[in-house]
Amino acid sequence: MKTRVTSFDVAKRAGVSRSVVSAVLNNTPGIGYSEEKRLAVLKAIKELNYHVDALASGMRTGRSRCLAACDNLGNKFFLQMLIGMKETCTSAGYHVLMYGSGTTVNERKGLVQLYMQRRIDGIITKDSTSFSDPEWVKEIKLLGIPYISVEGYPEDDSIASVLMDYRLSMEMALSHIEDRKLPPPVYVEIYSPPEYRPNWGDRKRREYYVQWMDRRGLAPRIVEREHNRRECLDEWWIEWLRRQELPLTVLSNWSCGARHLYRAAYRLGLRIGEDLFVMSADNTEQTNEYLIPSLSSVEVPYTEMGAAAAARLLEYIEGERDIADTSKIYIPPRLEQRESTGGG
Amino acid sequence: MKTRVTSFDVAKRAGVSRSVVSAVLNNTPGIGYSEEKRLAVLKAIKELNYHVDALASGMRTGRSRCLAACDNLGNKFFLQMLIGMKETCTSAGYHVLMYGSGTTVNERKGLVQLYMQRRIDGIITKDSTSFSDPEWVKEIKLLGIPYISVEGYPEDDSIASVLMDYRLSMEMALSHIEDRKLPPPVYVEIYSPPEYRPNWGDRKRREYYVQWMDRRGLAPRIVEREHNRRECLDEWWIEWLRRQELPLTVLSNWSCGARHLYRAAYRLGLRIGEDLFVMSADNTEQTNEYLIPSLSSVEVPYTEMGAAAAARLLEYIEGERDIADTSKIYIPPRLEQRESTGGG
C-alpha cells in the first residue's frame, strides 16, 4: 500500500510541529517561526517530495481554488479568453475548470452544481453580445455565487460583465478608413435572428456610424441583411456589388459580411484593396488575417477580456471586493490594419 | 454563519442512516435499501438542495474526478480537442481542468504537481506531431501518472497516444483528386525547423505520395520550402507558379502552403478551382472553409481524438485497463471537399 506523504511526515522530519509546516507553506499571519525552522521545513518538503493535498486543504478552507469557464465551445475566440483567464489565475494560484455546452440554460444548471459541490469558487461565462437571462441572474444572486459575464448583460447593471467599447471600435475603424483616404464607407450589417435582433453591440455600432457620417455631412448608407437566409446568398451580393460605383469602401459589423464581399468580388473579378476596400468590425471566426488579401478589422481583445474577468472574480472570491459591486469593465478594441484597406 | 447541508442532514430528514444516503448516491455495491427509502432520500436531497461535497468525497476516495488538458493554447484546434474530451468526461462524471502553456518542459512540472496535489487524476497533452520528451516520460512512469498524448510520441511505444492515420489521409486526398479527374498533383511540403524536420506525419505523407505516384507510373513532383523564411515569401511563389503549366493541381502538407498558392494566384490573376486546383492535407489554422474559394482538405479530427484520449485515460484511472498497456489509438481523417478542387 503506497501511502501519501503528509504534512505530518514533513513536520517529523524537519523536527517542527505541523502548524509550522502549514504556516511556512501558506504564510499564515500570526504564526511565527525561526528562519532556521523555515529552511528545515523546505528541505524536508523537497526531500520527501511532499505536495499539499488540494482536496484536504480545500475541504478545510472551503476554497477549491478553481474557477469555471463556460461557453458553448463552438467559438474560436473562447480559447483566447481562456488564455487570459489562465494567466491571471495561475499567478494567483488558481486553476481553470472547463465547462462547455453552456448555451442552453439547462446546461447551466451544471455550473451551479459545480459550485454547490465546492468544485469551483466562481464562474465566468462567455455570453453572446446582449445576452441576458433573468432566471440565471436570480439563481446566481440567491446562492451568492461569485460570477462575471464576458460580453453578456450589457444593459443589466445588476450583473458584472466585461464589455468591449463598441463606440470606440467604430471610431477606430472609421478613422482608419479616413486616414487611408478611402471613400466614406457603406455600412453592411449582418444579423442573425432571433438572438441578434437587434444586438446591443450592433446597435451601438450602427448608431455611431450614422453619427460619424452625419458629422461630416455625408449620407449614411446602410445595407442590412439577414445571415444565412436566401437574402444573403452569393447571387444577391454579386448583383449588389455590380451596381456599385468604384472604388468602394465597405465596413461590415461582422466578418461574415466582409467575406460576402470577398466572394462577390472574386466572382466579378474585382480586386480587394484596389477596386474596393473592405473592413470588418469584428473577427468572430478568427480568420481575418488568413483571408486573401488579409482583412483589416477592429478586433475584440478576448485575451484581455478573459484576464479582466478572472481578475474581478478573484477579487470577489478573496473578499477584496464586495460581490454586490457589479460595475462593468470596459476593454478597448484593437485595430488590425491589413491588406484589404490597402495597408499591411 | 451559513452552514452546508450535509449527508447527515439528508439522512435525518429522510429517516435513514447516512450510509444509505451515500449508497443511494453512489450505487455502492453490497448496500441494499428498499425502494421506499431510496425515494425518501432523493426527496430529502431535493428538498434540502443537497449537493455532495466534491472535496470531501475526493479526499475520501482519493479521486478528484478531474483530468488535466494541456496544450500551449495557441492552437485553434485545441478547442476542438477540448470539446471531445469534455463530452467523454461529462458522461463519466469527470471534469476537465485547463492547463495551458505546456510547451516547455519547465511548465510541465506544474502538471505533475497538479497530480501530486490530487487535483487531477490523469493528464492529456496535445503535442506537436512527432513530439517526444524522454524526461517527461521518465517522470510520468516513475510516478505512475495516468497519461496519454494526442499526436505526440508516434514512434515511442512506451507512451499511449492518439494518432491520426497519415497514410490514410494522403490516400483520401489523392483519391479525391483522382476522382475529380484533376491533373496529378505536385506535392508542396512546408516545414518549420527545427521542430519539424522531418516531422513524423510529414514523412508518412510524403512517402505515401511518392508510392502513389509510382504505382501509377507518374513522376512525383515535390516542392519543399521552409516556413517563414525568405525562401517562402510571396515573390518566390509567384515566380514558381508563373512557370507552371496550367491546369495544375497542388496538394500541400499544411494549409499554409495552400495559402501561398492562393496568394500567388491572386497576384497573377489566376482562378483557383479553374486554372489551378489546390488541396491541403491539414487544417491547422482552422481556416480552410473560410478561404475564398474555400479550400478542400483532409482534416485531423481533433474532437474525436480528444474524446478517444479521454476515454482511454478514464480506463486507466478506473482500473479497467492496465496503465502499462500503452497501445496506440488511430483515428481516421476526414475529407472535406470544397471549392478549391472544383467541388463544394
Added chain:
DNA sequence: CTGTTAGCGCATTCAG
C-alpha cells in the same frame, strides 16, 4: 514561539 486538538464532510467498516 511550539505542540496538541478539533473538526471539515464524506465513504466505509463493523457490530448489531
Added chain:
DNA sequence: CTGAATGCGCTAACAG
C-alpha cells in the same frame, strides 16, 4: 438492513 465509529490530510484555534 441500520447506526456508530474511523480516518482521509489539512488548517486554525488554543493552551502551554
